[in-house]
Amino acid sequence: MRCVLLPLLCLSAAALAQTDRAGTQADSTAMLTMDAVYGRPFQQLGQGPVALGGYVEANSRYAGTDGISEGLSFQLPRLTLFVTAAVASRIKFLTEVELEEGGREINIEFASIDLGLHHLLNLRGGILMNPIGAFNQDHDGPKWEFTDRPIVATTIIPATWSNVGFGFYGKYAQGPWAWGYEAYITNGFDGSIIDNAQGRTWLPAAKENPERFEESANGMPLFTMKGTLDHHTYGELGLSWMGGVYNRFREDGLPLDKKRRVDVVALDYNATLGAHGPRLTAEHVWALVDVPETYTQQYGTRQRGGFVDVVQPLWQRTVFGWAKARVNVAARLEYADYNAGTFRETGGRIADELHGITAGVGFRPVAGTVIRANYGYVWQRDLLGNPPSRTATFTFGVASYF
Amino acid sequence: MERRTLLLLCVPIAAGCARLMPEAPADDELLDGPVAGLTGEQHARFIAGDVAFNDEVFTAATGLGPLFVSTSCGSCHAGDGRGHPFTTLTRFGQWDATGNHYLAQGGPQLQHRALPGHAPEQLPAGAPHARLLPPPNTGLGFLEAVPDAALLALADPLDANGDGISGVPNWIALPAYVQPRQGALAQDGRYIGRFGRKGAVYDLLQQTATAYNQDMGIASTFEPVDTWTGGPTDPEVTDGTVGDVVFYLRTLKAPVQRDRDQPAVIAGEQVFHAVGCAKCHVPELHTGPSPIGPLANTTVRPFTDLLLHDMGTALDDGYTEGSALTNEWRTPPLWGLGLSPASQGGGCFLLHDGRATSIEQAIDLHGGEAQASRDAFNQLPATQREDLLRFLESL
Numbered sequence: 001m002r003c004v005l006l007p008l009l010c011l012s013a014a015a016l017a018q019t020d021r022a023g024t025q026a027d028s029t030a031m032l033t034m035d036a037v038y039g040r041p042f043q044q045l046g047q048g049p050v051a052l053g054g055y056v057e058a059n060s061r062y063a064g065t066d067g068i069s070e071g072l073s074f075q076l077p078r079l080t081l082f083v084t085a086a087v088a089s090r091i092k093f094l095t096e097v098e099l100e101e102g103g104r105e106i107n108i109e110f111a112s113i114d115l116g117l118h119h120l121l122n123l124r125g126g127i128l129m130n131p132i133g134a135f136n137q138d139h140d141g142p143k144w145e146f147t148d149r150p151i152v153a154t155t156i157i158p159a160t161w162s163n164v165g166f167g168f169y170g171k172y173a174q175g176p177w178a179w180g181y182e183a184y185i186t187n188g189f190d191g192s193i194i195d196n197a198q199g200r201t202w203l204p205a206a207k208e209n210p211e212r213f214e215e216s217a218n219g220m221p222l223f224t225m226k227g228t229l230d231h232h233t234y235g236e237l238g239l240s241w242m243g244g245v246y247n248r249f250r251e252d253g254l255p256l257d258k259k260r261r262v263d264v265v266a267l268d269y270n271a272t273l274g275a276h277g278p279r280l281t282a283e284h285v286w287a288l289v290d291v292p293e294t295y296t297q298q299y300g301t302r303q304r305g306g307f308v309d310v311v312q313p314l315w316q317r318t319v320f321g322w323a324k325a326r327v328n329v330a331a332r333l334e335y336a337d338y339n340a341g342t343f344r345e346t347g348g349r350i351a352d353e354l355h356g357i358t359a360g361v362g363f364r365p366v367a368g369t370v371i372r373a374n375y376g377y378v379w380q381r382d383l384l385g386n387p388p389s390r391t392a393t394f395t396f397g398v399a400s401y402f
Numbered sequence: 403m404e405r406r407t408l409l410l411l412c413v414p415i416a417a418g419c420a421r422l423m424p425e426a427p428a429d430d431e432l433l434d435g436p437v438a439g440l441t442g443e444q445h446a447r448f449i450a451g452d453v454a455f456n457d458e459v460f461t462a463a464t465g466l467g468p469l470f471v472s473t474s475c476g477s478c479h480a481g482d483g484r485g486h487p488f489t490t491l492t493r494f495g496q497w498d499a500t501g502n503h504y505l506a507q508g509g510p511q512l513q514h515r516a517l518p519g520h521a522p523e524q525l526p527a528g529a530p531h532a533r534l535l536p537p538p539n540t541g542l543g544f545l546e547a548v549p550d551a552a553l554l555a556l557a558d559p560l561d562a563n564g565d566g567i568s569g570v571p572n573w574i575a576l577p578a579y580v581q582p583r584q585g586a587l588a589q590d591g592r593y594i595g596r597f598g599r600k601g602a603v604y605d606l607l608q609q610t611a612t613a614y615n616q617d618m619g620i621a622s623t624f625e626p627v628d629t630w631t632g633g634p635t636d637p638e639v640t641d642g643t644v645g646d647v648v649f650y651l652r653t654l655k656a657p658v659q660r661d662r663d664q665p666a667v668i669a670g671e672q673v674f675h676a677v678g679c680a681k682c683h684v685p686e687l688h689t690g691p692s693p694i695g696p697l698a699n700t701t702v703r704p705f706t707d708l709l710l711h712d713m714g715t716a717l718d719d720g721y722t723e724g725s726a727l728t729n730e731w732r733t734p735p736l737w738g739l740g741l742s743p744a745s746q747g748g749g750c751f752l753l754h755d756g757r758a759t760s761i762e763q764a765i766d767l768h769g770g771e772a773q774a775s776r777d778a779f780n781q782l783p784a785t786q787r788e789d790l791l792r793f794l795e796s797l
Contacts, residue, residue, distance in 0.1 A: 067426020191518065192461075199459035199473055247518060257519040292518045296473060297488060345487035348747060375422060383477070384486050384747030390424035 030178035032171060032228050032236060033270070034131060036138035037094055037110055041368055041401045042084055053082040055368075057141040059397030066389050076102045078141060080109075090116035095127075098160070108213075109160045120170035124184070127213065129162045131182040131226035132242040133266035133283045136161055141399035145311050145330035145362035147374050148395065151354065152305030152336045156285050157264065158204035163187045163222065164213050176232040181225070187212055188222025189246035189262050194291050194299040200338045200352055200383075201289050201300045203262070206246075220245040220259070235271020235280070246289070260290035279311040297350065298383060300339030307334035311362075322365040332358040332376075339383065351385035354378055368401035430658035433540045433738050433745065434482040437655045439696035444653065451650025454643050455479075460618050465638030467619040468520040469513035469630050475613065475647065478536040482654055483738065483745020485536030487756050491617065494531035499725045504529050506632075510723070511616040513629055520630075530728070532719035533755040534599050538738050538745070542597070543652035544702045545735065546606055547689035550587040550594050556684060556707040567681045567771050569709030572601035572732065574724040579624045580608050584691065595724055596708045599754045601732035602723035606648045614639055653694060656702050657738035661796045670793025673786050677778035682711055682733045682771070705736035705797065714769020717753065729770060740795040761794050762787075 042051035084094040096110040112126035135153035165186025189206040196205035226240035243263035268283040284306035311330040319325035339352040358376035374395045379388040456476035460466035478489040492512040495504025516522040561568040573592035597603035611624035628635040683705040692698040710730040718729035758764035768776040
């Protein structure tokens, strides 16, 4: 499937088509993925500086693997609350608090102060979402026609991946073009990414560390940088990198191990092709992890994966009194290879990979609310590449900003 | 109009749900799954053992290593099948019945992997050793339930019948936590081992506790030893979990033969007997009493006698366990042989260390007591050889 996804990503970037992106001609007001956190619907509280918002997702799910199903279940994967405040001129604050799985987990995913020095130079500090790929910053459930997040964006990039740190961002627009950048240093990963209950290199394992918002696991910063280029017609293309030392290489001043790095590179693209054409969203990720040679090969040194979403509006008209109700159909292709390498013992290819396809339909009575139904099918192979387990999932859900 | 369209969209989704779910693989395509006839309570324990065996991955925080071979039980036995060269382990330090002479140097098992920041063990220079491929897990409860007397009845240490086959039991000393089963036979305080490549393991409790300790560096009350320091340590897995895993292994079903009615398979079984394979790979064994109903007093077709045989110099690695000689190996069960590629990543890695990459190559490496059968196989007409291979692949 990676043979399909990568060319799709490249072809999409070169596609000649019309777009209905909401950007403007102004020098810093074009809306890019980096603006997603502030580009949400908020409700102003009177005349005060504070505005509130949020979204909720609720799903029902029926899944089966190789003929075995646990039946139907209902879930509330996310309830997210936003608070934003215009503190003063060119000083603003936004926080995003997410309650996952009915409140079992409560996470502050974003809580940053932004100081606007110039439209090309803004300081951001606090808990921020590392700008790696696009989905990590632009993941609100009501925006998507799919109940499940892209696999690569949650298992290789551990969306939502946010950390405490500081950095700068800025953007510039001229005519149909806009470009932006972000550069941050934050706390980062830890040794759990190669020592976890998944039994594979697993970047999301670092999210289990409850102290990561208090102190760095090893005293070394994680660098994240992203550059974005946008054209009204051709869409938005992003290239991002995130890297740093992940292991605890010293303790009490004594050396324990060499410094071992994790580096992630992502390429993302999104566009709306034509006035009524499909919306295309794609992302591809490569992760490199320095794993000791004397450790088990279960923990891969290279990972890669990607997804392509295509959402096509079917019609828009008045339905049940909603003046601009819309029905979209959607499809997603995705894959993740958690261990791109070969066995030392045999030279044979290490598998540990999955491929998935999802079809969906979404009904949007208003833009910020979606009722959606998905059918997904995933083939997953183990480390050795044995015949894949096959999982099919039906989901029906609702997601809405409020 | 719009309402009707929405309803129409829902209809095919609802109607197609059942047909769009992946079907279960046929029972004879899988090695895992419980024996038929377990009670609900036994199913619950089977599932608990399944989770502990296949899903529990040990980490530094939960006791892994720091020196180890594998991070979970399931990683060495994908789909409860035969292992892969990636999961092969090395045992070393014993060359005769006097015991292991390298225990102070890390024997009997090499932990060749280590947590970051630790150095894995190195094989001591000159130490006799053998590389061992993890065997499949299926049907082990049936093999455990075969009475000692039945195995002794198959033994022929002096080759009294003159057929060139002289199977012998591996008489082993039991660890303190292993209790001889009902009807166990002893010889000079030693009992008949039946698990492991050398038949040096008495039962599934010993196999499980040893694997936790030697493969993953996980201490239990049964094996309360830190494989890194060699000293005593606190348990890192509960007795309950060990017991669940033992129950799981005990109640895994026996592999189901495929294509039994195919003429080539039927003819191949006749060739199997004709060339003498069945003298060691005994087709049928009968179990004795067992507290688990489906395992008790039944007949199974594992194609093994669970005894040691001289396999010749080509397979003599110079290492042994228990009372076995270095050239002796326990007859491996052949059931599930045809499903090996489905647990070995599509390849085929046979014999004790996976050196044979096809059934024919495995046969060709048979020597010692099996040489006559090997020679007979090599002299077979091509059609009969093909029939024999089809039969073996059906197991």
